[in-house]
Amino acid sequence: MSRPFLxxxxxxxxxxxxxxxxxxxxxxxxxxxxxxAEGYDKSxxxxxxxxxxxxxxxxxxxxxxxxGDPFNAIAAVRSGTVKTFRIDASGREQVxxxxxxxxxxxxxxxxxxxxxxxxxxxxxVSLCRFSFPMMATLxxxxxxxQAQLFRLLSQDINKAAAMAGDFSADERMAAFVLxxxxxxxxxxxxxxxxxxxxxxxxxxxxxxxxxxTVSRVVRRFQDDGLLRVDRREFEIxxxxxxxxxxxxxxxx
Amino acid sequence: xxxxxxxxxxxxxxxxxxxxPFDGFPGPSRFSPEFGAAQFRAAARQTNDDPxxxxxxxxxxxxxxxxDPAAPADPGRSRxxxxxxxxxxxxxxxxxxxxxxxxxxxxxGLGGELPDDLPGELLxxxxxxxxLSRGDTREFLIALPGGARNAPPLAGLVDLGFNRLRxxxxxxxxxxxxxxxxxxxLRAARAAGFRSIAVDLRYxxxxxxxxxxxxxxxxxxxxxxxxxxxxxxxxxxxAELPAEHGLRHAIATRALLAAGYEALGLDQxxxxxDDLARARRDGPLHHNDLGFAAQAxxxxxxxxxxxxxxxxxxxxxxxxxLTAWESSIDMxxxxxxxxxxxxxxxxxxxxxxxxxLCAGHxxxxxxxxxxxxxxxxxxxxxxxxxxxLRDADLLRLDARQLQLGPQGRLALQAICAPLGATGRRS
Numbered sequence: 001m002s003r004p005f006l007x008x009x010x011x012x013x014x015x016x017x018x019x020x021x022x023x024x025x026x027x028x029x030x031x032x033x034x035x036x037a038e039g040y041d042k043s044x045x046x047x048x049x050x051x052x053x054x055x056x057x058x059x060x061x062x063x064x065x066x067x068g069d070p071f072n073a074i075a076a077v078r079s080g081t082v083k084t085f086r087i088d089a090s091g092r093e094q095v096x097x098x099x100x101x102x103x104x105x106x107x108x109x110x111x112x113x114x115x116x117x118x119x120x121x122x123x124x125v126s127l128c129r130f131s132f133p134m135m136a137t138l139x140x141x142x143x144x145x146q147a148q149l150f151r152l153l154s155q156d157i158n159k160a161a162a163m164a165g166d167f168s169a170d171e172r173m174a175a176f177v178l179x180x181x182x183x184x185x186x187x188x189x190x191x192x193x194x195x196x197x198x199x200x201x202x203x204x205x206x207x208x209x210x211x212x213t214v215s216r217v218v219r220r221f222q223d224d225g226l227l228r229v230d231r232r233e234f235e236i237x238x239x240x241x242x243x244x245x246x247x248x249x250x251x252x
Numbered sequence: 253x254x255x256x257x258x259x260x261x262x263x264x265x266x267x268x269x270x271x272x273p274f275d276g277f278p279g280p281s282r283f284s285p286e287f288g289a290a291q292f293r294a295a296a297r298q299t300n301d302d303p304x305x306x307x308x309x310x311x312x313x314x315x316x317x318x319x320d321p322a323a324p325a326d327p328g329r330s331r332x333x334x335x336x337x338x339x340x341x342x343x344x345x346x347x348x349x350x351x352x353x354x355x356x357x358x359x360x361g362l363g364g365e366l367p368d369d370l371p372g373e374l375l376x377x378x379x380x381x382x383x384l385s386r387g388d389t390r391e392f393l394i395a396l397p398g399g400a401r402n403a404p405p406l407a408g409l410v411d412l413g414f415n416r417l418r419x420x421x422x423x424x425x426x427x428x429x430x431x432x433x434x435x436x437x438l439r440a441a442r443a444a445g446f447r448s449i450a451v452d453l454r455y456x457x458x459x460x461x462x463x464x465x466x467x468x469x470x471x472x473x474x475x476x477x478x479x480x481x482x483x484x485x486x487x488x489x490x491a492e493l494p495a496e497h498g499l500r501h502a503i504a505t506r507a508l509l510a511a512g513y514e515a516l517g518l519d520q521x522x523x524x525x526d527d528l529a530r531a532r533r534d535g536p537l538h539h540n541d542l543g544f545a546a547q548a549x550x551x552x553x554x555x556x557x558x559x560x561x562x563x564x565x566x567x568x569x570x571x572x573x574l575t576a577w578e579s580s581i582d583m584x585x586x587x588x589x590x591x592x593x594x595x596x597x598x599x600x601x602x603x604x605x606x607x608x609l610c611a612g613h614x615x616x617x618x619x620x621x622x623x624x625x626x627x628x629x630x631x632x633x634x635x636x637x638x639x640x641l642r643d644a645d646l647l648r649l650d651a652r653q654l655q656l657g658p659q660g661r662l663a664l665q666a667i668c669a670p671l672g673a674t675g676r677r678s
Binding site for chain 2: 203215
């Protein structure tokens with residue numbers, strides 16, 4: 001039976017807004033909190049030649065930054081999904097992570113002044129780019145702001161190694177689905193219904209599972225009544241049981 | 253389940269929708285040749301990448317129906333056609349990931365003088381390219397034409413993996429001999445082990461009186477086929493119908509319900525213990541170009557001349573002209589003629605119709621959020637046109653959902669026509 005699902009495009013209660021200008025942050029700005037905590041309002045940022053601007057929309061497949069590019073901006077995802085990855089010596093892609101709306105990409109580049117990986121849009125992506133001409137000196141020009149920005153790091157970063165660790169396919173998939181659901185939930189969207197833009201190849205790559213294993217596990221979860229999936233739409237039906245399954249990985 | 257009172261004749265006549273044909277797909281007249289083989293490949297790739305890709309339905313379309321102008325005349329050409337169909341499978345199948353099982357398969361268009369081994373030859377070719385499910389609730393249907401004197405042996409068809417049979421039905425007022433032959437074939441089909449047997453009941457027979465019609469219907473019902481589809485004219489099942497056909501449609505409906513058949517909708521009736529009846533109650537139920545299936549939603553691959561496909565949010569049709577289809581295949585190309593990418597409006601309508609046909613209701617909140625609409629505004633005109641049906645409690649609308657009334661399935665044709673993608677089969 002077909003039932004339409006909630007899509008992660010702004011509706012309520014936390015809409016992604018477009019109401020800022022050069023003097024005021026947008027009411028839903030991902031950077032506002034960090035900046036204001038250090039005493040920077042938007043005009044102060046302007047004086048420091050720090051540019052906060054909306055860019056995009058980029059269509060699916062657009063590269064957003066490449067490994068080794070000089071680093072001069074971080075960006076918050078305003079809509080869509082971004083995938084970060086590296087290419088190994090034999091040309092194989094290794095998926096590093098997925099970034100959903102409200103999450104910030106590029107933070108791990110601040111130290112070295114170069115992007116340590118590649119980023120690509122998985123669907124139609126809009127970003128808010130926070131660029132600073134000499135990003136490497138951010139720490140000295142804006143003391144404390146860098147630390148604040150790191151608080152925006154995706155919760156997923158710590159879990160990335162865990163996901164690929166010594167856990168069963170079921171445990172890894174459960175942890176993955178749950179962590180995505182939580183990330184949408186803390187942006188104000190449904191905690192049990194969401195749309196995923198990642199392919200099963202990307203999910204498998206990220207979790208170190210074969211793409212077919214991803215599907216086998218998802219279909220089994222469906223047969224067991226844990227969740228319902230059609231195309232890219234997920235609905236978690238039995239949250240407590242999914243949480244128990246994911247517990248060894250997420251440890252909470 | 254408490255018995256639903258039989259509807260009186262008047263609402264049935266008025267709201268059966270027998271004269272407002274509904275075509276589940278967007279009509280192929282909207283398809284464009286600019287959207288063809290390359291887009292078909294892209295759609296297959298994209299659906300392969302879903303977390304749990306939809307499983308597959310295959311439509312193997314033969315053009316040997318005597319009523320079809322493209323039908324080749326002799327066994328030699330039919331064997332050549334089947335060889336090309338096998339070749340088409342080999343071209344199309346690799347586009348779909350290996351773990352996408354075929355859970356529904358329909359072989360139709362058989363007719364005239366057909367070598368016995370042709371279904372077997374075809375199915376063996378298909379099973380070399382695709383993984384064919386062996387589950388009990390699979391929908392592997394072969395449609396055999398009525399009155400064929402040398403139909404392939406039925407037991408052999410079951411061995412090949414067919415578990416559903418659609419038997420061409422003689423006219424309702426057929427003479428005693430053809431009626432008896434038909435009854436014999438139906439008994440033989442049961443004995444051969446088909447899980448469901450489906451027949452057509454043609455109600456557009458102006459040449460006979462009401463009484464003869466009614467007794468013909470009861471004669472058919474006495475054979476207890478598992479599934480019965482009401483059909484109008486032979487050549488075009490959804491042609492415009494004169495008023496007396498509406499009456500016949502109502503008589504047939506009433507007789508079916510009185511005999512204990514359940515209405516699925518769109519003129520499809522089933523016995524309460526049939527897989528489709530169970531799927532309507534407990535899920536999963538899916539509707540596509542081939543009709544209802546007791547399956548989760550699938551992607552449909554059409555094989556053969558003029559066959560239609562639905563993959564993700566795209567629709568396609570193969571070349572409808574035999575030589576164009578043949579040359580494509582001979583060159584090793586996908587014989588896709590034209591297609592359509594469903595836009596937001598068509599996707600929305602498709603979701604609404606699918607939900608009504610299968611679940612029997614549409615939850616408005618998730619739909620409104622997903623598509624960014626207010627249902628009552630977006631479908632204002634359609635809802636106004638459906639007001640008489642709402643007044644007759646065939647359709648209910650409240651803040652939470654759009655829902656079929658207790659007898660709403662009898663009016664699905666009339667309900668879906670304005671809501672869904674309208675258009676006749678071309």
